Amino acid sequence: MMYNILIQLRQELVLTVLIFLLLFIKLGKDRSNESILNFINAALFINLGAGFCCHETGELFNGMFNTNALIVFEKNLLNLAVLLISMQSYAWLKNSKHLIEFYLLILTSLLGMFFMISSGNLLMFYLGLEMSTIPLAAAANFDLTKRKSSEAAMKLILSSAFSSAILLMGISFLYGTTGTLTFSILTAHLNGNPLQLFAFILLISGFAFKISAVPFHLWTADVYEGSPVAVTSFLAVISKGAVLFTMVNLLYKVFTPIASTWYLVLVVLAAATILIGNLFAIRQDNFKRFLAFSSIAQVGFILIGISGSSQIGSASLIYFILIYIFSNLAAFGVVSVVSALTGKENISDFKGFYKTNPMLSWVLTIALFSLAGVPPTAGFFGKLFLMMAGAAKGNYGLITFAALNMVISFYYYLRVVKAIFMEEHATPIEKLQVPTVSKLAMYICVVGMIVTGLASVVYDYIYSISIGL
Amino acid sequence: MQEIPLSQILFVSTFLFFIGMYGLFTRRNLITMLMSIELMLNSVNINFVAFNKYLFPDNLDGLFFTLFIITIAAAEAAVAIAIIINLYRSHHSIDVEDATEMKY
Numbered sequence: 001m002m003y004n005i006l007i008q009l010r011q012e013l014v015l016t017v018l019i020f021l022l023l024f025i026k027l028g029k030d031r032s033n034e035s036i037l038n039f040i041n042a043a044l045f046i047n048l049g050a051g052f053c054c055h056e057t058g059e060l061f062n063g064m065f066n067t068n069a070l071i072v073f074e075k076n077l078l079n080l081a082v083l084l085i086s087m088q089s090y091a092w093l094k095n096s097k098h099l100i101e102f103y104l105l106i107l108t109s110l111l112g113m114f115f116m117i118s119s120g121n122l123l124m125f126y127l128g129l130e131m132s133t134i135p136l137a138a139a140a141n142f143d144l145t146k147r148k149s150s151e152a153a154m155k156l157i158l159s160s161a162f163s164s165a166i167l168l169m170g171i172s173f174l175y176g177t178t179g180t181l182t183f184s185i186l187t188a189h190l191n192g193n194p195l196q197l198f199a200f201i202l203l204i205s206g207f208a209f210k211i212s213a214v215p216f217h218l219w220t221a222d223v224y225e226g227s228p229v230a231v232t233s234f235l236a237v238i239s240k241g242a243v244l245f246t247m248v249n250l251l252y253k254v255f256t257p258i259a260s261t262w263y264l265v266l267v268v269l270a271a272a273t274i275l276i277g278n279l280f281a282i283r284q285d286n287f288k289r290f291l292a293f294s295s296i297a298q299v300g301f302i303l304i305g306i307s308g309s310s311q312i313g314s315a316s317l318i319y320f321i322l323i324y325i326f327s328n329l330a331a332f333g334v335v336s337v338v339s340a341l342t343g344k345e346n347i348s349d350f351k352g353f354y355k356t357n358p359m360l361s362w363v364l365t366i367a368l369f370s371l372a373g374v375p376p377t378a379g380f381f382g383k384l385f386l387m388m389a390g391a392a393k394g395n396y397g398l399i400t401f402a403a404l405n406m407v408i409s410f411y412y413y414l415r416v417v418k419a420i421f422m423e424e425h426a427t428p429i430e431k432l433q434v435p436t437v438s439k440l441a442m443y444i445c446v447v448g449m450i451v452t453g454l455a456s457v458v459y460d461y462i463y464s465i466s467i468g469l
Numbered sequence: 470m471q472e473i474p475l476s477q478i479l480f481v482s483t484f485l486f487f488i489g490m491y492g493l494f495t496r497r498n499l500i501t502m503l504m505s506i507e508l509m510l511n512s513v514n515i516n517f518v519a520f521n522k523y524l525f526p527d528n529l530d531g532l533f534f535t536l537f538i539i540t541i542a543a544a545e546a547a548v549a550i551a552i553i554i555n556l557y558r559s560h561h562s563i564d565v566e567d568a569t570e571m572k573y
Contacts, residue, residue, distance in 0.1 A: 123534055130541045134548050141552050150556040151568040157549045158502060162493060165509035168538065169486060172516035179525040181534070222571040 007056050008067050011075050014050045015111050018043055019104060026100045033094050037086075040103055041437065044083040051076040059120060063182055066120045069465040074245045074318065075114055081238050081325045082110055087441035088333040089230035091434070092340035098142070105139040106234055113242035117249070122171050122181040125246065129167075133160045133210070136239060140227040152226025159209065159219040167206025173199035183254045190257040197261060204265055210243040211299050214272040221280070224292035229339050232288055233332035236295045241321045244299075248306055248314050252467055259309060266307040267398055274300030274401070278408045287335050287345050290412070291328070294371060297409060298324060301386050304402055308389030311468030316385035318462050319452075323370065323382040326448035330367035333442050334360050341432050347416055351425035357432055361420050363442045370449045372413040373406060378453030385459070478519040485512035499553045499563045503546060510542045 006013070021043070025036065051072060059066035086103075093099040112131025119125040137160065141153035175181060177196050178189035190196060205216065212220040224232045251262055277297030284290040305316045337360065339345050354361040370379035383406070391399050434442075452458050485508060492505030514535045521531030553563055560567050 123530075123537060126534075127537060127541070130545070134541075134545055137552065138548050141555055144555060145559070147559045148570055150552065150559050151570060153552045154499065154556050154565075154568060157545070157552055158493075158499075158506070161503075161506045161545055161549065162509075165486075165489070165506055165513065168510065168513040169516070171534075172513050172520065175517065175531060175534070176520040176524065181530050225571050 004056070004058060005060060007054060008058050008060055009065070011047075011051050011072070011079070012111060012114050014047050015107060015114065018047060019107050019111070022100050022103055022107070026104075033096070033099060036099065037090060037093060037437075041083070041086055044079070044086055048076065048079040048083055051079055063120045063184065064124045065115070065118050067118055070318075070467065071118055073462070073465060074117055074242075077318070077322055077325060078110060078113060078238050078242060081241070081329065082106065082234075084325070084329045084333075084441045084444065085230055085233050085238075087437045088233075088329065088336050089340075090437045091337055092228065092230060094435070102139065102142060102230070105135040105142075106231075109133075109135040109139070109234075110238065113238070117242060117245050119246070120183050122174070122183075122186075125250075126164075126168065126171065129210075129243075130164060132239065132242065133164070136231070136235065139231045139234070140223060142228050142231060146226075148226040149228070150226075152223045155219050155226075156223045163206050163209030163216070166202050166209075170199045170202030170204075170206065173202070183250075187254050187256060190255065192258045192261070197258065200255065200258060200261065201265070204262065207243060207247050208269060211240050211247070212296055213269045213299055213303065214276045214296070215269075217273070217276070217296050220296060221284075221289045221292045225286055225289045229288065229332060229336040232291075233329055233336070236291065236332070237325050237328050240295070240299065241325070244302060244306075244317065244321065248317055249467075251306065252309065252314060263307055263309065263393070266303050267395065270300045270303035270307060271398060271401060272300075273297070273303060274405045278405050278412070281409070282412045285346050285348060287347055287350070290347060290416070291331060291335070294409070294413070295328065297405070298371070300405075301383060301402060304390035304398065305386030306389075307395075307398075308392045309468075310389060310392055311463065311466055312385065312392065313389040314468065315459070315463040315466040316382070316389045318466060319459050320382040320386055322458070322462075323378040323449065323452055326445045326452065327367045327370035327377070327379055330363050330442055330445035330449065331371065333438065333445065334364045334367070337432060337434055337438055338429060342429055344429060347419055349425075349429060350416070351419050351423040352428035353420045356428050356430060359439075360432065360434070360442075363446055364420065365417050366446055366449060368413045368417055372410050376450070376453070378449050378451075381453045381459075475519060475523045478515065478523075482512040482515040482519070485509075485515065497564050497566055499556070499565060500550075502565070503549050503553075507542060507546065510538055514538055 055069060055072040057068040109132045112128050116125055116128025116132060119128055137153055137157035140156050141150055143149040173195055178186055180186055209216045255262055274297050277293050277300055281290055281293035284293060302317055302320060305313055366377060370377035373379045373383040387399055489505045489508030493502050496502050517531040517535045556568060557563050
C-alpha cells in the first residue's frame, strides 16, 4: 500500500525533492554558475528518466489524484520540454545572479501542472492551475531592470487572475447545480440545463484564456515579447500543453453529456483562433511576437483536432504537442541564443543570418518548416492527423477553412526563411559561439522533428494509450 | 424568523461579481484593479458558501473550496503587489496607461 503511493506519485516526488535540493544549494556556499547549471541539467535528465520507469494505474487521496499510462506520458512530454528549455537557456543563465530562483519558479510551476493534469476533482484542478500560473508571472518579471519585462508580468498576473475568477464562477455554478466536485460523480449529474451550460461557458472561457484562444488572446503577444526568452518558450509550449491535456481530459471524460454544446464552442473558437492568429502573425517584426501569434494559430488547429471527439482526436493532440515541443523549442532555442549573445530579437536583424551562422539557420529553417507543416518534417503529419480527427465529425467547411489558413501561414513562415537565406544586411549578426549544451538541445529538437514524423511507432503508442469520447 | 431565500444571496453575489468586473475594466490604478479582482473572487466565495448551506448541507465541499480560494487569492495578491512595486520602480507610476510600450 505504501509503495503504491511512491510509484504513482513518483514524478511529483522527484520534482519536489529537486526543488528542495535547489533551495539548499541556494543557501549553501557559493558555487560557480556553470557547475550549478550542469548539475541541474543532469538532475532534470534523471527526472525525465524516472518518469519512464514502472508506471501503474490508480487513484490516490479518495480520487483527488489519479494516474494512468496516458497521464504519465503527458508528464514525460512536459519533463522533456523543461529539460530542452533548460539546456537552451544555458548562455542566458550562465551570467545570471539568480539562476536558482529561475529554476525554483519554473519547477514549481511544472509541479502545479502535474497536479492539474492528474486531478480528479475540481478543487485539485483549481489548485494545480493556480500553482502553475502564479510562479510563471513572477518568472516573466525575471529581468528585473527591464521595463518591458515588468510590463509583461503585470499584464500576465492581471489577466490570469481575471481569468481564474471567471473560471471559479463557473466552478461555483457547477457545484451549485450538481452538488459535487468529483469528476466521476459530476458526469452523472450533468443534464444540460441552462445554468450548467452557463457554468460550462465560464469554465471554457477560463481555459481559453490560458491557451490563448482567440477572443481571449490579447495578453499573449505582449507577455511573450516582454518576458525573457526562456520564460516565453515555457509559456508557449509547456503551459499551453498542460492546459490542453487537462482540457481534453475534462471534455472527453467529464462533460460527455453536453458534448454537442462543447463541439459548437470549439468550432467557433478554432475558426476565430486560426484566422486572427494568422492575420496578426503576418505583420509582426519582433521574433517573439511572431512566434506568439504563430502559436495562437497552432492552438486553433489543435482545437479542430479536439473537436473530433474520438480516440484519434486525443491521440493526434498529444502527438501534435510532442512535435510542437520539438519545433517550437528549436525556433525559440535559436532566438534565445541570439538574444542572449547579441540582444537582437527582430526578424529584420536575421537578414543574411545564413552567411554567418549556417548551423543555426538550418535549425531555424527546419523548425519553421515543421511549424508550417511541410511534408518531410513531423509538423506535416501532426497537422494531417489533427485535420483527420476533425474531419471525422463531417464538418468539411471548417476543415477547408483551416486548410486555406495553412496557405496563409506558409507566407509568413517562409518570409522569415527568405530573410535568413536570400536577403542581405549591412551588419549581419556575427558568428556566434553557441554553448555545447544548447547545440545538443537543438540537435535533439531537429532529430525529433524528423524522426517523430517518420517512425510510426510513436503515433501507434500514443494512440494505444489515449482515450476517446 | 424567516430565512433569506437562496435567490437573493445569489443575486448579491452575481451583482458583486459584475461590480468587480466593471471596476477592473474602468479603473486605471493597478492596486484598484487588483481590489476589483478580489471582489470577483469574494462573490465566488459567497456563491460556494450559500450553495453549501442551502442545497447540500451534508458535506462541506463548498466551505473548503472557499478556504482554498481565500488562501490562493492572498498568494496571488502577494505576487501581484511585488510585480506592481517593480513596475513602479521602472515606470514611476502605477497607472496602467503608463505601461504601454508593447502594443498590437
